[in-house]
Amino acid sequence: MRLIIAIFLPWLLFFTIGRPFAGIFCLLLQITLIGWIPAALWAVFALSQFKTDQKIAQAQLK
Numbered sequence: 448m449r450l451i452i453a454i455f456l457p458w459l460l461f462f463t464i465g466r467p468f469a470g471i472f473c474l475l476l477q478i479t480l481i482g483w484i485p486a487a488l489w490a491v492f493a494l495s496q497f498k499t500d501q502k503i504a505q506a507q508l509k
Contacts (some may be wrong), residue, residue, distance in 0.1 A: 458492035464497045
């Protein structure tokens with residue numbers, strides 16, 4: 448679900464993973480039509496980093 452959000456509403460993804468300042472900057476980038484593609488790529492990358500961070504934190508608890 449978050450991957451779909453990352454592609455269509457990249458700025459919203461940053462708010463769901465707890466990075467509101469990046470979300471605001473991403474929204475400004477997304478306002479321009481050319482900026483939509485870099486914003487979506489950035490959001491997908493941030494989502495993958497978020498998932499990796501969660502896995503590392505989970506492994507440290509075990």
